[in-house]
Amino acid sequence: MLLHSVQVTKSYIESRFVAALFVSICLIGLAGCRPVHSPVSLSGMDEWREGDLVLRCGWGAESRLVVYQGHSPFSHIGILHFDSVSGQWNVIHAVPGEDEPEYVKEEPVERFFAPERAKIGAWLRVNCTDSVAKVATHYALRNVNEKVLFDNEYLLEDSTQLYCTELVWRAFLTQGIDITSGRRHEVPTIFCKEGEAIFPNDIEMSEHTLFVKHFN
Numbered sequence: 001m002l003l004h005s006v007q008v009t010k011s012y013i014e015s016r017f018v019a020a021l022f023v024s025i026c027l028i029g030l031a032g033c034r035p036v037h038s039p040v041s042l043s044g045m046d047e048w049r050e051g052d053l054v055l056r057c058g059w060g061a062e063s064r065l066v067v068y069q070g071h072s073p074f075s076h077i078g079i080l081h082f083d084s085v086s087g088q089w090n091v092i093h094a095v096p097g098e099d100e101p102e103y104v105k106e107e108p109v110e111r112f113f114a115p116e117r118a119k120i121g122a123w124l125r126v127n128c129t130d131s132v133a134k135v136a137t138h139y140a141l142r143n144v145n146e147k148v149l150f151d152n153e154y155l156l157e158d159s160t161q162l163y164c165t166e167l168v169w170r171a172f173l174t175q176g177i178d179i180t181s182g183r184r185h186e187v188p189t190i191f192c193k194e195g196e197a198i199f200p201n202d203i204e205m206s207e208h209t210l211f212v213k214h215f216n
Contacts, residue, residue, distance in 0.1 A: 040113040040121040040215050045089065051133025052080045052125050053168055054091055054109065055200055055212075056118035062096075072201035073120060078112060079140045079168050092140040094150050094167045102150035104143040104162060113215075120214070124203070126172060126179055127210040136171040143167065154192040165198040172208075181206040 040056070055074040066075035078093030091112040094104045113121050126133060143162060151161035159170060165180075172179045183202035189195050204212055 039115050040118050043215055048080055049130055050082055051137045054078055054080060055122045057120050058117055074200045077164050077168055077200050079137055079171060081137050092144055094162045094164045096150050103147045106144045122212050122214045124212045125210040127208050128177055132175045135175055139171040139174050154197045155194055165200060169198055177208055179203050179206055179208045
């Protein structure tokens with residue numbers, strides 16, 4: 001689903017985007033005043049499979065901006081991997097900041113949904129076989145091991161750096177599945193010179209999405 005259902009001028013799109021950014025930055029000060037929240041209540045973990053996806057919405061200005069532009073409650077996405085050594089579910093994802101190097105990383109699902117990082121969450125499954133989902137996870141793991149950097153320019157033409165939705169999109173694309181069904185959102189060229197990017201909503205609304213279940 002495109003950002004606008006009617007044809008609009010480039011300047012109008014950019015003005016909407018910049019306005020949203022301004023509002024988001026103004027609101028960021030409220031984050032320091034918010035009360036302490038409980039972690040997202042995860043459910044259905046016994047039904048998870050390797051290669052399932054998890055979504056969240058954070059508290060920061062960037063999260064607000066993605067939610068506003070994407071018309072979705074979610075701003076971030078990662079791919080699930082079961083670590084047989086620790087016996088726990090981890091999330092592989094690409095995210096900027098968080099007080100550590102901006103590499104594609106793997107971390108426990110509880111940290112991915114920690115109260116300071118997530119206010120809501122969901123579980124999404126791609127309509128594919130278990131073996132395909134597992135191979136897609138292996139692609140994501142390789143990017144962790146190779147310390148691939150977060151793509152701050154949001155360029156799909158360059159696979160040497162990745163942003164969150166690009167990581168999971170490329171993971172399944174290696175198996176011939178475009179989990180976005182070709183969907184993109186228009187983004188002003190002042191933020192992305194390609195003029196478009198993949199938003200979580202592009203994956204949620206894809207014909208390849210089997211289901212999305214919100215965590216209570």
